[in-house]
Amino acid sequence: MTVEVRPLGDKCNIKCRYCYQEGIRTAGNVPTRYDLDAIMATLDRLAEPFSLFGGEIMLTRRPDLERLMQLGFDRHGGVGMQTNGTLIEERDIELFRKYHVRIGISIDGPGPLNDARWAGSLPATRRATARIEAAIETLCREGMPPNVIVTLNRMNAAPARLGVLCEWIGFLGSLGVRKLRLHLLEQDETERGEGLALTAQENLAALRRQRRLEQELPSVQFDIFAEMAAMLRGDDAQTSCVFRACDPYATRAVVGVESDGRLGNCGRTNKDGVTHLRAGREAFERQLSLYRTPQADGGCEGCRFFLACKGNCPGTAIDGDWRMRSIDCPVWFGLFEDIETELQANDEVAISRSECRSDLEAKMIAAWSIGDNPTLHSLLQQADAP
Structure with missing residues (x-):
């Protein structure tokens, strides 16, 4: 579980053309103030490590941001932070060092490759991108290399630009960046994002190129x-949320602490402009229905990768309807197929080709039916027990 602290909710200083949070902002549901004491009281009750998130977390008043950083350091030895990097100043570097802040930066590439992360005009966008690039270099030079999130889209991963993206990732590696997370563009129906999405074939080609890289x-x-x-x-004990049977109303991987201290969910599932409060318990209706729904109707029936994929993230569901499988299904299927072939070539057994797959599916369905969500690893251990 990741606890995400969001004092200003989805408020941001830039307007990425593809941002999944734009629905909240368009509906006017962005908080204008926050109750820091209530937020910190909630963090005390949760007693879990947390990350600072947004919108753009660096819009938070620096004294309040430092209080949150200090709380994370005092209680958990450090704190995570996800930022677009445009507001990082020299004075912040010492804060990051002092409180052991683990920085994540969202950027889609150098110069024009980052143009979808719009800052109001093309010159302003390019200046913002230059600031982000400079911040990454500074953090690496100061011994605090950030993790980087890259969203694949037509600006940075279309066939004509994919080579430039790969060269830049190599440059990041030379600076000291060690971990990158690749996101597929979330295809919500926003006018600003029109024309940015790659085709399934282009996404698959881009990801295959990244695997080789x-x-x-x-x-x-x-x-x-x-x-x-x-x-x-x-072996799913350490894998991320998109493969772990997410309930959009009680997202296990993300617990949001909102501006008034109330608990929320992962924002990727907020499709109607409302930040829903967190449900009291986790449920698995989505996975249960996907397992039995024909693929022609948006389900996963008969897919040999269902145990590994589970329909993927509900935030990327077809037509924004969490009951459907991910719109990116052809991309994930193609990658799973590539990896399955490699495992078999190395004499490893993939669960998608295992003789016990049907039995594992039945056990998982039975567990979900009573509100449990066991790991595949635990089910395999039970099967191997004498």
Whole structure:
């Protein structure tokens, strides 16, 4: 579980053309103030490590931001922070060092490759991108290399630009960046995002190129590929939320602490402009229905990768309807197929081809039916027990 502290909710200083949070902002549901004492009281009750999130977390008043950082350091030895990097100043570097802040930066590439992360005009966008690039270099030089999130879209991963993106990732590796997370663009119906989405074939080609790049750059890890291989091995204890049967109304991987201290969910599932309060318990209606719904109707019936994928993230569901499988299904299927072939070539058994797959599916369905969500690893251990 990741606790995400969001004092200003989805408020941001830029307007990324594809942002999944734009629905909240358009509906006017962005808080204008926050109750820091209530937020900190909630963090005390949760007693879990947390990350600072947004919108853009660096819009928070610096004294309040420092109080949150200090709380994370005092209670948990440090704190995570996800930022677009445009507001990082020299004075912040010492704060990050003092409180052991683990920085994540969202950027889609250098110069024009980052143009979808719009700052109001093209010159302003390019200046913002230059600031982000400079912040990454500074953090690396100061011994605090950030993790980087890259969202694949037509600006940075179309065939004509994919080579430039790969060269830049190699440059990041030379600076000291070690971990990158690749996101597919969330295809919500926003006018600003029109024309940015890659086709399924282009997304698959881009991800396959990144897999090859990972092998060429041993110092850089794209965690998505290792996680997919782990899922096919049934080793899912450390994999991320998109493969772990997410309930959109009680997201297990993300617990949001909102501006008034109330608990929320992962914002990727907020499709109607409302930040829903967190449900009291987790449920698995989505996975249960996907398992039995024909693929022609948006389900996953008969898919041999269902145990590994589970319909993927509800925030990327077809037509924004969490009951459907991910719109990116062809991309994930193609990658799972590639990894399955490699595992078999190395004499490893992928659960998608295992003789016990049907039995594992039945056990998982039975567990979900009573509100439980066991790991595949635990089910495989039970099967191997004498």
